[in-house]
Amino acid sequence: MQPRRFAWVEKVLKEITPKSSDFSQWYVDVIRKADMVDYAPMKGFMVMKPYSYRIWEFIQEQMDRRFKATGHQNAYFPLLIPEHLLAQEEEHIEGFSAEVAWVTMGGNEQLAERLAIRPTSETIIGAMYAQWIHSYRDLPVLINQWANVLRWEKATRPFLRTTEFLWQEGHTVHRTADEALAETLQQLEIYREVIEEYLAVPVIAGVKSAGERFAGAVDTYTLEALMGDGRALQSATSHFLGQHFSKAFQIQYLDEDGELKYGWTSSWGSSTRLIGAVIMVHGDDKGLRLPPKIAPIQVVIVPIGKGAEREAVVAHAKALEAQLANAFRVKLDDRDEFTPGYKFNDWEMRGVPLRVELGPKDLAKQQVVLARRDTGEKLSVSESQLVETVQHLLDAIQSELFRQALEFRESHTMSVESYQEMAQNGYRGFFRGDWCGSETCADHLKAETGMTIRCLPFNEEPVTGHCIVCGQTSRYRALFARAY
Amino acid sequence: MQPRRFAWVEKVLKEITPKSSDFSQWYVDVIRKADMVDYAPMKGFMVMKPYSYRIWEFIQEQMDRRFKATGHQNAYFPLLIPEHLLAQEEEHIEGFSAEVAWVTMGGNEQLAERLAIRPTSETIIGAMYAQWIHSYRDLPVLINQWANVLRWEKATRPFLRTTEFLWQEGHTVHRTADEALAETLQQLEIYREVIEEYLAVPVIAGVKSAGERFAGAVDTYTLEALMGDGRALQSATSHFLGQHFSKAFQIQYLDEDGELKYGWTSSWGSSTRLIGAVIMVHGDDKGLRLPPKIAPIQVVIVPIGKGAEREAVVAHAKALEAQLANAFRVKLDDRDEFTPGYKFNDWEMRGVPLRVELGPKDLAKQQVVLARRDTGEKLSVSESQLVETVQHLLDAIQSELFRQALEFRESHTMSVESYQEMAQNGYRGFFRGDWCGSETCADHLKAETGMTIRCLPFNEEPVTGHCIVCGQTSRYRALFARAY
Ligand SMILES: [Zn+2]
Numbered sequence: 018m019q020p021r022r023f024a025w026v027e028k029v030l031k032e033i034t035p036k037s038s039d040f041s042q043w044y045v046d047v048i049r050k051a052d053m054v055d056y057a058p059m060k061g062f063m064v065m066k067p068y069s070y071r072i073w074e075f076i077q078e079q080m081d082r083r084f085k086a087t088g089h090q091n092a093y094f095p096l097l098i099p100e101h102l103l104a105q106e107e108e109h110i111e112g113f114s115a116e117v118a119w120v121t122m123g124g125n126e127q128l129a130e131r132l133a134i135r136p137t138s139e140t141i142i143g144a145m146y147a148q149w150i151h152s153y154r155d156l157p158v159l160i161n162q163w164a165n166v167l168r169w170e171k172a173t174r175p176f177l178r179t180t181e182f183l184w185q186e187g188h189t190v191h192r193t194a195d196e197a198l199a200e201t202l203q204q205l206e207i208y209r210e211v212i213e214e215y216l217a218v219p220v221i222a223g224v225k226s227a228g229e230r231f232a233g234a235v236d237t238y239t240l241e242a243l244m245g246d247g248r249a250l251q252s253a254t255s256h257f258l259g260q261h262f263s264k265a266f267q268i269q270y271l272d273e274d275g276e277l278k279y280g281w282t283s284s285w286g287s288s289t290r291l292i293g294a295v296i297m298v299h300g301d302d303k304g305l306r307l308p309p310k311i312a313p314i315q316v317v318i319v320p321i322g323k324g325a326e327r328e329a330v331v332a333h334a335k336a337l338e339a340q341l342a343n344a345f346r347v348k349l350d351d352r353d354e355f356t357p358g359y360k361f362n363d364w365e366m367r368g369v370p371l372r373v374e375l376g377p378k379d380l381a382k383q384q385v386v387l388a389r390r391d392t393g394e395k396l397s398v399s400e401s402q403l404v405e406t407v408q409h410l411l412d413a414i415q416s417e418l419f420r421q422a423l424e425f426r427e428s429h430t431m432s433v434e435s436y437q438e439m440a441q442n443g444y445r446g447f448f449r450g451d452w453c454g455s456e457t458c459a460d461h462l463k464a465e466t467g468m469t470i471r472c473l474p475f476n477e478e479p480v481t482g483h484c485i486v487c488g489q490t491s492r493y494r495a496l497f498a499r500a501y
Numbered sequence: 502m503q504p505r506r507f508a509w510v511e512k513v514l515k516e517i518t519p520k521s522s523d524f525s526q527w528y529v530d531v532i533r534k535a536d537m538v539d540y541a542p543m544k545g546f547m548v549m550k551p552y553s554y555r556i557w558e559f560i561q562e563q564m565d566r567r568f569k570a571t572g573h574q575n576a577y578f579p580l581l582i583p584e585h586l587l588a589q590e591e592e593h594i595e596g597f598s599a600e601v602a603w604v605t606m607g608g609n610e611q612l613a614e615r616l617a618i619r620p621t622s623e624t625i626i627g628a629m630y631a632q633w634i635h636s637y638r639d640l641p642v643l644i645n646q647w648a649n650v651l652r653w654e655k656a657t658r659p660f661l662r663t664t665e666f667l668w669q670e671g672h673t674v675h676r677t678a679d680e681a682l683a684e685t686l687q688q689l690e691i692y693r694e695v696i697e698e699y700l701a702v703p704v705i706a707g708v709k710s711a712g713e714r715f716a717g718a719v720d721t722y723t724l725e726a727l728m729g730d731g732r733a734l735q736s737a738t739s740h741f742l743g744q745h746f747s748k749a750f751q752i753q754y755l756d757e758d759g760e761l762k763y764g765w766t767s768s769w770g771s772s773t774r775l776i777g778a779v780i781m782v783h784g785d786d787k788g789l790r791l792p793p794k795i796a797p798i799q800v801v802i803v804p805i806g807k808g809a810e811r812e813a814v815v816a817h818a819k820a821l822e823a824q825l826a827n828a829f830r831v832k833l834d835d836r837d838e839f840t841p842g843y844k845f846n847d848w849e850m851r852g853v854p855l856r857v858e859l860g861p862k863d864l865a866k867q868q869v870v871l872a873r874r875d876t877g878e879k880l881s882v883s884e885s886q887l888v889e890t891v892q893h894l895l896d897a898i899q900s901e902l903f904r905q906a907l908e909f910r911e912s913h914t915m916s917v918e919s920y921q922e923m924a925q926n927g928y929r930g931f932f933r934g935d936w937c938g939s940e941t942c943a944d945h946l947k948a949e950t951g952m953t954i955r956c957l958p959f960n961e962e963p964v965t966g967h968c969i970v971c972g973q974t975s976r977y978r979a980l981f982a983r984a985y
């Protein structure tokens with residue numbers, strides 16, 4: 018069977034562009050070969066196949082549990098938003114107007130007013146909250162929505178930039194600015210926890226500069242991650258909206274002191290783009306590497322052997338599968354049309370964290386061979402130790418992926434005193450530098466280098482005292498990168 | 502505080518129209534007062550507030566678990582469908598064309614081809630399946646999608662008929678007709694199990710007559726439930742699509758014998774309309790009555806007492822809440838701005854199955870009073886027996902609601918030998934009668950009485966041998982009703 022195996026290896030490797038030679042093409046190759054997405058017949062749209070949707074379900078489960086534990090409830094608001102509502106908050110419509118898909122006909126009739134497919138739901142939700150909130154006793158309102166949204170995009174990149182995507186959007190109203198801000202930061206921390214502990218993607222938390230804020234926000238807080246090509250990905254955002262939307266939509270409450278006051282609102286969102294982060298942070302030339310906590314299949318069992326021997330091996334593999342299934346997401350690959358080598362490559366491509374190999378010799382010795390996807394290490398384990406070893410290795414792989422990602426990020430982060438220094442790394446990686454706070458400098462930097470201010474990381478102060486662009490007095494320490 | 506309590510009671514009762522006097526108005530009153538939905542600013546659209554969305558989450562959880570256990574995986578397909586794709590299956594587009602909302606502009610540009618917001622996804626999914634399926638080894642394909650869909654409706658009725666609604670739609674492809682049919686019926690049985698065991702709504706399973714079939718189906722299987730006003734609600738459907746869609750979309754596979762063959766497909770769906778069924782089957786003049794298994798709050802604790810006494814009662818109520826929270830969805834209503842009487846009415850309106858009343862006297866005796874929402878019965882229970890009694894009562898309420906609904910249905914079902922007999926019940930309820938199989942008779946009946954054939958129930962044979970409309974030889978035993 019060896020020839021067939023090698024032929025396949027060659028074929029697979031030919032089909033995946035090496036990560037180092039063309040990261041962009043590698044990304045597209047991997048998500049297609051790992052069966053995560055397909056392109057829909059309409060430009061800009063993709064289909065999330067079961068293998069990627071399952072990852073989304075794990076992310077949803079973790080996020081949703083934490084939202085509920087912090088007092089939030091889910092609800093569902095309409096997909097369509099009348100044009101006049103979308104336009105009610107000035108900065109908001111300016112930010113989104115170019116990206117909106119419009120419904121102009123319903124049931125064979127031309128509509129009197131165009132309806133926008135929601136690009137985000139602050140406006141329709143704000144209009145409803147204005148109806149629901151009367152008294153301070155009605156506050157806080159803590160609601161989240163799992164939904165699809167549309168933003169008409171020129172360029173498409175599965176998970177990262179598609180016309181339609183899935184997300185959750187939380188929308189809250191509070192009695193005071195302090196409470197709204199505390200909510201905004203609490204939700205950012207929930208995102209950090211899920212992204213770092215489940216997706217094994219290290220993030221840097223901070224606040225956006227004015228030029229990078231959500232349209233209509235007072236402040237946008239963000240988690241920035243570094244991808245394998247040295248570009249940044251904004252992984253989740255949480256917005257302190259002040260009273261912008263409550264004033265635009267008349268979200269008012271009668272306070273305990275008898276005065277009518279505007280509420281303070283927040284919104285926060287995370288999306289299927291997180292799956293893109295997992296791929297770009299952990300993937301390698303063999304394909305995906307999935308963190309065990311969100312892997313649809315954590316352990317794959319590949320039986321090895323021919324003829325009568327094979328039958329005994331497969332029968333025993335089924336028993337192992339049943340045993341492991343009590344504690345893990347396990348799959349037995351007993352397809353007889355493929356060689357073990359083909360299967361090894363196939364499941365490595367799909368990023369399954371751990372492979373169990375079982376052949377006639379192993380059977381005789383009552384052992385199996387375990388192969389780690391993250392390091393490639395192999396070890397023989399006696400069957401009596403299997404369950405605990407698998408648990409131990411899955412934990413180790415989860416930690417190792419995070420460690421590798423953190424190491425990569427740290428080795429691709431440099432401090433600069435002037436923006437010209439960024440060129441030496443080909444503008445790849447995170448750059449830390451001082452910034453004067455002027456949008457002119459930010460715009461100049463972007464035009465000249467493509468670098469943007471990803472955030473002003475929490476708890477950091479100016480270092481040199483001089484803006485890396487203009488040299489003037491620096492007010493902030495900023496994190497710069499080229500971004501998705 | 503008594504006067505305030507009575508004033509409120511009167512106010513509540515005035516605001517809910519009695520079920521018997523105007524069922525339709527009662528329905529709308531209840532869902533508004535129980536805080537389940539609100540109307541959106543656009544005609545035809547509603548907002549699902551947290552209290553109803555939570556019920557949807559419980560339904561989702563039960564359905565999804567069963568879908569996965571039977572080998573299905575979730576995926577996500579685009580919201581928008583190009584017009585040419587939607588039109589590719591002839592009967593399908595005929596059935597849906599009048600209900601479609603069209604996107605004609607994206608990002609300030611007029612689109613070359615209109616995009617339909619999915620009214621259902623057979624077409625876009627069919628187009629994708631044609632790409633994915635090549636060999637018999639790729640079959641079966643067993644995929645489900647949780648999604649929003651739009652059908653432009655003239656009349657609106659929350660949960661039952663709204664322009665947008667949430668649902669799940671399963672879409673499968675099989676090698677043989679038998680397998681596809683088995684899948685269709687298996688999914689119908691999953692629906693029956695969840696609807697009867699969780700929603701406590703009894704259903705009658707059967708096949709639709711040709712005139713009532715899903716557009717494009719060979720056969721549509723259905724579960725029909727009887728609402729409190731004697732009208733039927735189609736609660737879930739499962740369609741055997743034969744090769745209609747596989748031929749329209751070229752879903753073909755190379756079989757083991759080397760021949761290229763068309764796949765056999767099924768689709769099946771259930772939606773938020775099920776929440777409407779729960780309301781209409783179980784509700785009464787006091788409001789909702791929720792089956793414990795899907796009640797967002799299963800037990801509400803209302804402390805009773807004033808001044809210093811009240812403090813001790815509330816403190817103890819908190820301890821009870823913590824104890825019950827280990828096993829049940831429990832809420833302590835310790836709002837101090839409302840009287841206990843107000844709260845009793847409020848939670849009865851919201852259909853909470855069980856109320857725990859705790860006053861100073863109960864405290865002294867180490868007991869509580871339990872009040873059942875379904876029967877109104879009250880009983881004193883010692884605290885040491887509380888958890889097991891609550892469990893026992895919730896089980897009893899779940900059964901009792903189903904029993905009452907079944908009894909109502911049986912007492913509102915009559916057999917008729919001619920359709921004129923239906924008039925004596927004011928066309929309320931289910932009618933069983935023979936049918937010749939001619940659509941002319943079905944159309945005549947509908948035009949004259951508003952009654953439609955809900956289904957041809959499984960395992961039933963003609964009884965009189967004569968069609969209730971034309972008197973000709975009957976081929977079927979049918980279930981008739983006016984329907985939502
Ligand atoms: Zn500057």
Ligand SMILES: [Zn+2]
Pocket residue numbers: 936937938939942968969970971972973
């Ligand atoms: Zn007839």
